[in-house]
Each structure stands twice: as structure tokens, then as C-alpha cells.
Amino acid sequence: MSAVRGEFSSRFGFIMAAAGSAVGLGNIWGFPTQTASNGGAAFLIAYLVLAFCLAYPALMAELTIGRHGQANAVSSLRKISNNLLQKRFAFVVGFGGIICAGLILSFYAIVAGWMISATLEPIATLVGSESSSTWLSEQSLSRNLIFTAGFIILTVAIISRGVENGIEKWSKRLMPALLTILFALIIYVMMQEGAMTGLKAYLVPDFNSILDPELLVSALGQAFFSLSLGTSVMIIYGSYISKKENLVSLGAYVTLIDVFIAFVAGLLIIPAMYVAQAQGVEIFSATGELLSEDTLVFQVLPALFDGMGTIGLFVGFAFFALMSIAALTSSISMLEAPVSYAVERFDLGRVKATWLIGTIIALVSFTIVLNFNVLFGLVIALTTKFSQPILGLMCCLFVGWIWYRNSLLNEIQQGCPEVASSLFWKIWPWYIRFICPIAIGLVFVSSLLG
Template sequence: MNDKREHWGTKIGFILSSAGAAVGLGAIWKFPYMTGMNGGGAFFFLFILFTVLIGLPLLIAEFIIGRGAQKEAVSAYQKLAPKSLWSYIGHWGVVGAFILMSFYSVVGGWVLIYSIMSVPGLVITDNADYGQLFAEITSSPLLTVAGLALFVSLNALVISAGVKNGIERYSKVLMPLLFIFLIVIVCRSLTFEGAMEGLRFFLQPDFSKLNGDNTLNALGHAFFSLAVGISVMVTYSSYLQKDASLGKSAISVSLMNIFVSFLAGLAIFPVVFAFDLEPTEGPSLLFIVLPEAFAQMPFGEVFLSLFLFLFLFAVLTSSFSMLEIVTSAVTEKVRYSRKTVAWLAGLIVFIAGIPAALSSNVLADFTLFRRTVFDVSDFLVSNIMLPMGCLFIALFVGFRMNRDLVYQEFHLGSKVSDIVYKFWFQIIRWLAPLIIILVFLYSLGILYD
């Protein structure tokens, strides 16, 4: 067993790393197309509301579990609730993170290959057919598996270096770069004729477009976008010193997530409307629609390359957390070094991800429950493991965890009033579980609009 416990070097390092875990495919890829498909500004308003009311309290709950136990996900629950079913919540999170990492890395590989090809002068030209290019990447077994291998290797390289010298070090570089690149893209997007129409769509709520369907979509995306539910934040907060305020840290992470989503919307919707594109394009918005728009503008190749690389940075900082929860859980139980475990975990993730990588080509006709391997993995994690994990965590903190420890961790490092604590605790105990159950039933098709 590894008895030497690492810690974050700085508070800002923890915040940036935690924000990086939350800001990934959700904020840069999924948020814009979900906003486009679910009513624009009204969806964005609900996303902010639910992030503050539900996502933030859940994030604080995970922080309390991790720092309260000073253990990674598996050992934390075993320490706080020994010899009970509650102690298996950590195992649930590790399995969920592993499955998520296996297919998330496939998309990461696509982004990596696409980003490399976007470098001016390499592959993409002014008259490129981006739909065909993306199809060529995803339909090639060699490119998809190579992208998967390279993406997982980058993660293993960072995780093997440790918390302070790996995750924190790279997050403190990649996260500021992400903000800078996003702001550059936003400044360019707002200069187009017709950009104001995109701004109105994104920032002017039309509540007449809301229904039960897109309301629950906003709710689900709110707590999924904060990386809560698979105990990633339990592991991250276990490396945090006792003088840090968990509430302030959680608020900082939540605000960063909202801000990046806001910037992503400002970067994308003005371009979409300026070039008479459809905001409801769905998942293809980032890989096909936007590149075609960038191709029509002066220096479009440069801005496209910047946009794709900032997307790559976001995907990487998010994936670090997934491999870290697996690596830390194994390192805690064995005598092997973190470096050995990280690369071994990376190898297993790569092997597990191959069927998902081949789902868009040679295994396209192979289905389980009428879904490809990739889609099955996505459905299992997004629709079952994440909401159930959120429910388990809320109930654990609300009913099982030592109340004195919860109170102590909530107040450490800050002078927050008992009224705020009681309000947060009631949300965790009653409101959050009710909302999560509603989302879970809806995601399974049991609850309809």
C-alpha cells in the first residue's frame, strides 16, 4: 500500500484542475448544440439556475467526502462507512470513470487527429469538405485507434507525474490557454455581420419555447457538466489542505464552468447566424458546421486551428480526472508506483476503448440493444451511472455520513453562516435526490413530457 499522500501545490491549482475536470466535452461541444436544440437563451438560463441550485450543492458534497476522509474515492467511502453497502459508492465511481474514459478517449482521439489536420498547410485547405474529412477520420480503423492510443498516452504521461507535478502543472497551463483562445475566438465571432442575431438567440430567453423535455435536459446537463456523480471530485478534494474553503472552491469551479459555457456560446452562435447555418445541427455542430463557417472568413484556417486546439485542451483537462480516479484507487491498494499503475491503467483503457473506436467503422453493424458499442457505453454512463452516482452521493452525505464531520468540513477555511449550511444541507438531503430521480426516470424514457 502507498502511504505517502500527495497534495495540491496551491489552492488555485486545485481550482483550475477541478474546473478542468468539469470543463470538457460538456462545455465546449455538448453545451452549444444542446442550447441550439433546446430553445437558446431559455435553455442557458435554466442551465445556470440548475447549476447553482443543484450542481453546486452536489459538488460541495463530493468535496466534503474527499477532504473529510483524506482518501481517494474507493477508500473514502470505506473509511466513512465501513462494512456497509455505502462503502461501494467509490467502486461505482471508479467503474463509471473507467467506462467513461474508454469511450471519451475515442472522441478525444478524433479531436486530436482533427486538431493536427487543422494546422494550416497540413491537410485542411480553403475548399475542404469538412463533412467528408470528419467521415474519413471516423471511418478509418487506423486513424481512430491511433487517435485513441495517442490521447490515452498523453493522459498516462500526465497522471504518472503525480498530482502536483502532473495534473496541477498542466492544468495551470492549459486552462488559462483555453480562456485566452476562447476570448480570441469570441472577439472574432462578434465582428461578423449578423452576429447580433446569434447573440439574441443565445442570451435573450424565450420561455415560450420551454417544455418538460428541454427543462429536464438543462437540469441533467447542469450536474453532468460539473463532473459530479462518479466521485472524481472526491478524489481531487482528498488532496486538498484543511485551510481551504470548500464552498468558495466549489463556487469558483461552478462559475468557471458557467463562464466557459458562456464563452463557447458567444464563440459559436454569432458565427452560426452570420453564415445562415442552423443552430439545431446537433453533435455535428463542432466538427462539420463550424469548420465550414470558419473556412468562409479571412484567416479562417488560423481561427479554426485555434478553436480545435482549445477544444483539445478542454478535453484533456477533463480526461485527466477520469484516469486519475482509477490510478489513485489502485495505487492506494498496491505496492506498485503511481507511474507503473498510470501506464498500466492507460493500457487497459486503450484496450477497452478499441471496440468503441471501431463502432464508427468495422463494428458499425454490430449492435447491443440496437446501439453500437460506443452508444451503449455512452448511455450506460450518462443515463444510468452518473445520475445514480449523484443520488448515492446526495443520500450518503444527507443521511449516512457523520453529521459533525459534514458540518466541520463545510465551515473549515471560511466564516459561512449556519443558515447557509442548513439551506445547503436540506437541498442535499431532499431536493437534490428528488430532482435526480426525475432526471433518471426521464433519461430512461419512463417519464415523458
């Protein structure tokens, strides 16, 4: 074991880091496009309810496992296991989450690479370098490999500096930058023609679709993905929280920020779609359905920015910088999951472990880039559709069925004595035992059938 474990130095630092992990492409790209294709505000309401009623309790399960274990995901799960069989199960769940995080990072880095090249493209246009601008804007092997590698190096550089000087310091810088750009863009888009129609579509619910099972399943899936559940990340971030901290309120802040940013991103993306529509870019079919979720960010919105002239260059720059920052704060958490394990299990130095794992992940990313049509969709489906819900479910089973109720509640009570007298926390272990696994199982089965 390494001599001194890292720890977040402040509440604010933890909240920024965990919210940074949660707030990613899932919020700024996934949530608004899902909302637009699933009945607007009805999806928003379902998402809000499910995020607080199901995803928050599951997030608390993962944070509590980590804070109790004060170790990487595998060791933390082992500490609450009572026999050899359970310890084996702990390894499967913890190590499975670590692999899942690494695989998510390997496709996330490719998408983030596109975001960074799209951020640089307006700069190349502004300085008049047409050849660079064309290279940056077109899909090519060289561009994709270079920017994927660049993004992984950036992630490695932050993680190799450790918890306080790496994760915490950079999350504290990047998250406020993300919020500033997001709000500046919203103000700009709201002033354009067509924005109000978009706002109405986003905020006025069609109550007929709110109980549509497909909508509920998508909303729950989105809530779990967005809180980075089932990837060991929240276990490892939980392990860096001091015993004096109030875990209950920390988890609530993270959920609130995650939901808030998804909501606010909707205020940007959905009105922007209607602004684009007003400017003649085709977004919706004659029956009002979103034409394509995949092309929205890389074709529809850039077409909108192009139509704005020079100011569009600045808006495009800000938009893709926002996406790149959101991706970076999530990717550092995905790398921390395997790195913390390697450091503690094999007694490797942090810098060495980070570069080693970063290199392995880069090799996986390159393999995906080189076999894009076959592997890209496959890795996304494997991690987000299968592994995340299954591992998230297993974490709930661990806390609900294996961890002794008293020891579990004792852990949460440290730093939050009110838990002892709260009805919610009396019910919570049952929730984690029955309701969360059933709900996650439902999402999983429906996504298999869907």
C-alpha cells in the first residue's frame, strides 16, 4: 500500500470534482437530444424525479462504500464482504467497474478529440490558415489519432499530479469556466429568432407522454449514466472524502449540480435547434421529430455558427470549448479509477501508474479509431448499455444485501448525526435492497429489448 492516501482538501473541492465527473457529454449533448426526441418537458420531469428518487440513493451507495473503505474500488468492496465468495464478488464488481471506466475513457477521448479540434478550427479560420482549418474540420485518421492522443495526455497530466493538486485543483478551475461559457452562450442564443419557440417546446410538458415506459427507461438510463454510476468512479471519489464530512449533503449537491447543468444545457441546445430551424437548417421532420441526434453537434450547430459570420467563429469556439471542458473533468475521473487501483494494489508510483494506464487506454482508443465502424458503437453499447447498469445494480446489491445495516448507517452518520433520526435514511437501505435493483434491472432489460 502507498504510504499516504490522497484526500480532497475541502468540501468545495470534492463537489467540483464529483460534479465534474458527473457533468460531461452526457449532460450537454445526451440530455438535450434525448429531451428533444422524447417529448420535451415530459422527459425533463421524468428525469428530475428519477434522478432524485433512484439515481441519488444509488450514488449514495457508491460514495458510502468508498468513504468506508478509504481505498480503491476493489479493496473498498472487499472490506464490506464477509466471506470468500463475497470477496470474489467484490473483485468482479470493483475490477469490472475499473475496466468499464477505462473503456469509457477510450471512446470518450475520441469524441473529446473531435471537440478540441472543433474548438481550434475557428481560431485557424480567424488567423487565416485555411489549410489548418480544413484539416481540423474534416474527419481524417491523422487528425483523430493526434487529438485523441492529445486529450489522453492532458488527462494523464492532471491525474499524475494526484488528488489535491491534480483532480481537485483542475476541477475547481474548469467547472466555473464551464458554467460561465454555458450561461454566456444561453444569453446569446436567447436573443436569436426562433429561440422562444424552442424554450416553449422544452418547458411546456405534454403530459400524455409522461408515463410512456420508453420515456421512463431513457430518463433513468440517462440519470445513471450522467452520475457516472457503475464505473467505480464514485467509490474512489468517496474514498477521498474525510470522515468528518457530511456525505448526505455532498451527494445531494453533486446530484443537484448534475441535474441543474443538464437542465441548463437544455436551455442552450433546444432553443439553438429552433434558431437553426428558423435559419433554414433542417432539424425536425414534418411530424416534428428530431432528424438525427448524432449529427446535431457536429453538423447542425456548426451550420448555425457558420451562418452567423465572424461572431459565429467566437460562438463556435465557446461552444466547443465548453464541450471539451465537460469531457475533461469527466475523463479525469475515469482515469482515476484504474490508477488508484494500480497504485494501491501493485505499489506503483502514481506518475508511473498514470502513464502506464494512459498508454494502455491510448492503444485501445487507437484500435477503435482504426476500426471505427465496427468498434466505436460496440464499445459505447458494451459500457453504457450493459456494464454500467449491471455494475450499478451489483453495487446496490452489495450495500443492500451484504453490508450489515448498522455498519452502513454508522458510516453515513459520521459527519451527519441527523441520519439517526431521519425517516428517509431508515427507509434508504430497503430502497437500495429492492427498489434500486428492480428499477435498474428494468432499464437494463428494456434497453436490451429496445
